[in-house]
Amino acid sequence: MNLKQLEAFVKVAETKSFSEAAKQLFLTQPTISAHVSALEKELNTCFLIRNTRGVELSESGKELYAYAVQMLEIEKTIKGRFGKEIKPEGNVLRIGASTVPAQYILPNVMSTFHAEYPGEKLKLFETDSKGVIDMILSHHIDIGFTGTVIEKGNCKYLPFYEDELVVLTPSNEKFVEKLCGGQILADWIMDEPVILREEGSGTKKEAEKMLAEQGIDIKKLKLAALMENQETIKRSVSKGMGVTILSKLAAEEELKNGTLLAFPLGSQGGKRMINLVYDAEYPLLPAAERFIKMIKRMYLKKENTGIGECK
Structure with missing residues (x-):
């Protein structure tokens, strides 16, 4: 062989x-x-x-x-x-990302990376957080980006971006009253039909943890539908099908034009970290190392921020 x-x-x-x-x-x-x-x-x-x-x-x-x-x-x-150059066109940095980093964070990072390293080619795969980890451990991608930490294999995570999950509702009189009246989420969400992300979604996993902290069991919500596509979820919410929990990044346009309302996910807000992840037992390509350094430079104040092993 x-x-x-x-x-x-x-x-x-x-x-x-x-x-x-x-x-x-x-x-x-x-x-x-x-x-x-x-x-x-x-x-x-x-x-x-x-x-x-x-x-x-x-x-x-x-x-x-x-x-x-x-x-x-x-x-x-x-x-x-070790000195034997490979032609730039032969290098492809394979990146896997869940929905939020793929659509709202990586476009800026990749365009900056391309401007600094025009000889490097990038290939982006979009899936859910579980899919990203599976691709990392099977080495179908070199680095990944997830909205949650999944304890599996020899993953190492670099949390670099603070995201916020919010409860999105239609912008109608009923929900405007709840928002203006400062009603507690636990007092009304159990009565509303809810649209959730698919199994394997980092958003769903983090939302489940945040709801549990407020005494809300996600399994007891009135599930209207499970959906993969965020655009479909937002449009379904705006049409009155139900409420949902998504990243605030994903709804910036709808919140700005008033088609959706955002409720905080608890008194502390639905804060979660977006993570860069790779296999700790597999050697990183030079292009991957450069990409990680760029993430640190763009989003982290300290260049020497450690990459924590998932435990």
């Missing part, structure tokens, strides 16, 4: 085509086929399933893919650190 064989296998897995893999690696299709066949023969395992739709990974192939990507990234890291 060698890196050329693994590179061919990874490219076939990603393109789902031997011919496209050959084209992208500037090799012939028989050479790609030979590399993959040698790999399967040596390890006595079928990694790719050929069918009329193209090529798919077997269960063993999915496992090998995760390892192979790690090995190829380590090769890049070694070459980058």
Whole structure:
């Protein structure tokens, strides 16, 4: 087994085509086929399933893919650190982020990063916080951003941005009276239909903890719907379907134009931290280290702020 064989296998897995893999690696299709066949023969395992739709990974192939990507990234890291340059166009920093950091924080960070390092390419995957952690630990991404801390694997977290969760309601007379009257959330939220984020959402996990601190069991709320898309949630709330709990960042426009109202999530407010996360036992690419330094520079006052291990 060698890196050329693994590179061919990874490219076939990603393109789902031997011919496209050959084209992208500037090799012939028989050479790609030979590399993959040698790999399967040596390890006595079928990694790719050929069918009329193209090529798919077997269960063993999915496992090998995760390892192979790690090995190829380590090769890049070694070459980058010890003098053998890799062309800038060959580097891609893979970033995973949950909804709030992906949509409201990272656009500014990525544009700043691109201005300072124009040779670096970025690839952003948007999912929920659980999905980000799964991608970190399977090494499908290099660094991630989450709205909660999930105790799993060897994650290290850098909390860098204070976000606020709020209860969003329609902007109608009933809720204006509650807001102006300073009614306590616990006195009325149990009577309202509630729209919540999907399972795995950092927003939902943090909201559950904050409600519990006020004696409110999220499981006893009158659930109207579970939704993934924040825009759909906000529009449903504005139409009177129910109330919801989201980041205040996500509702800035609606709050400004008066289509939604925001109630504080408890007397202390619904404060939570947005975190940068990576695998502590896996070497970081130089581009990832530069991205982390930029996050510290942009959002943290002290450059030497430690990165805390999840416990």
